[in-house]
Amino acid sequence: MMVPAVLLLLAAVTAVVAPRLLARADWPDREPVVALWAWQCVVAAVLLCCALSMTLCAAAAWQAVRGHVFAPAPPGVVEAYALGAPGPWAAPIAVALFCAGLWSGAMLVREVARARRGLRLREAELRLRAPLLPGEEPQAGRLVVLEGERPDAWWLPGSAPRLVVTTAALRRLKGRRLDAVLAHEQGHAQARHHWLLHCSAALASGFPQVPVFAAFRDEMHRLVELAADDVASRRHGRLTTALALVELNEDRGVFGPSPTSQTHVPQRVRRLLAPQDRLPATRRLGLTATAALVPALPVLVTLVPALRVLGLGLPS
Numbered sequence: 001m002m003v004p005a006v007l008l009l010l011a012a013v014t015a016v017v018a019p020r021l022l023a024r025a026d027w028p029d030r031e032p033v034v035a036l037w038a039w040q041c042v043v044a045a046v047l048l049c050c051a052l053s054m055t056l057c058a059a060a061a062w063q064a065v066r067g068h069v070f071a072p073a074p075p076g077v078v079e080a081y082a083l084g085a086p087g088p089w090a091a092p093i094a095v096a097l098f099c100a101g102l103w104s105g106a107m108l109v110r111e112v113a114r115a116r117r118g119l120r121l122r123e124a125e126l127r128l129r130a131p132l133l134p135g136e137e138p139q140a141g142r143l144v145v146l147e148g149e150r151p152d153a154w155w156l157p158g159s160a161p162r163l164v165v166t167t168a169a170l171r172r173l174k175g176r177r178l179d180a181v182l183a184h185e186q187g188h189a190q191a192r193h194h195w196l197l198h199c200s201a202a203l204a205s206g207f208p209q210v211p212v213f214a215a216f217r218d219e220m221h222r223l224v225e226l227a228a229d230d231v232a233s234r235r236h237g238r239l240t241t242a243l244a245l246v247e248l249n250e251d252r253g254v255f256g257p258s259p260t261s262q263t264h265v266p267q268r269v270r271r272l273l274a275p276q277d278r279l280p281a282t283r284r285l286g287l288t289a290t291a292a293l294v295p296a297l298p299v300l301v302t303l304v305p306a307l308r309v310l311g312l313g314l315p316s
Contacts, residue, residue, distance in 0.1 A: 003081060004053040004060075004093070006301055011049035014294065015212040018042040022219075027287070030276050032226035034284055036196070038291040039223070043203070043216050045295040047104075052302045054097035059083055061091035073306065080305035100207075107206030111198050119158055126156065126164065143182075145170065151248050155185040157194055169248065177244035180236040184244075187231030193224040222264055229268055242272035 019042070022028060028035035059066040060083040070078045130144050144156075148166030151173070156162045163185055165178075173181060188194070197220055203210075204217035233241040246269060249255070254265045279287075 003302060003305060004056045004090075007049045007053040007056075007298055008093075010298060010301060011046045011053070014042060014049070015046050015210070018045075018294070019212055019215045023215075027279055027283075028219075028223065029226065029271060031279055031284060031287070032223045032230065034279075034287050034291075036220070036223050036227065037288060039216055039219055040196075041291040041294045043200075043212065045298060046212060048295050049298045050097050050100065052298055054094050054101070056081065056083075056302070057090045057094035057097070060087075061094055074310065076309045077306045080309045103206055104203065108199065108202040111202040111205070115194070115198055119156070122156060123158060126162070151251070153181050153185055153248070155189045157189070161189060163189075172247050173244055176236045176240045177247065180232045180241040180244040181248060183232040183235045184228045184241070187228035188224065190231075191224070191227065193228070196220050196224060225264060225268060226271070229272060233272060238272045238275055242269045245269050245272070 022035065022038060022042070028038075055065075055069060059069045059081075066078070066083060126144065126146070129146050142160070142162045144162050144164045146164060146166050148168050151166060151169040151171075153163070153165040153169050156164055163182060165182070169181070170178065197217075200213070200217040200220040203213040207213050229241060229245075232244075245265060246255075249265050278284075
């Protein structure tokens, strides 16, 4: 019964160490897409540790669960996990982890339902302010211009995703700067960034006492913007994208001394104006592969007793 305890310890170590390593690294701002992948792998590893530990604890506590989990296993594998004497803590841990899983699912459902309510409200407002012409059908990827005094542009997901821009943005942004803003929003849409934001928000709201989930949410909000900035800058240039960000946000007080909810905008502008070279392709590939190994580690830890019994070369 050591494996469930090792998995929980591994989850705790991953949740504490990995965010600190990512925070100290100098490459996430240079490679936000790789950083997004790394953060997802870290969180997946933590969740996988908990799920596998729950499964083994439940198998130790209840014979019926054990029969289903180890049904296809060869003889001797069950004995290798020492599930015969589970101890008094196996059932409570399994129940606690199962409840945590249900709570995570409930938080995700709540977050998605909240997002859909907000989407329906925005779609209703859009239909009111920019109604379709007689005989016109909603089209995915359609550009919608709204009358508005505030420069703004956003991607509206849904059954017929649309790119919305206000007339104030059209008046302020000229030429390639407007194209850069539109490319930024299209970058969000193509990468499905809204799903990352929903999942990270669900974990952070469901487990506010767990720092790794709060850091995951904050970094997702920051990194998806950097990734979309890179999409725009590759198409229209870094200076053009930076000037578009400044013109779009200069009336919102984000460049003043008082902090606002958009304090990341000046950092994004500085990053675009003073760019660092991208990492070599070999290092990007190495970081991606290393991050993928993080969620593979809990699986390997779980399978070690079985692999020993099957004689696949692991030391006893």
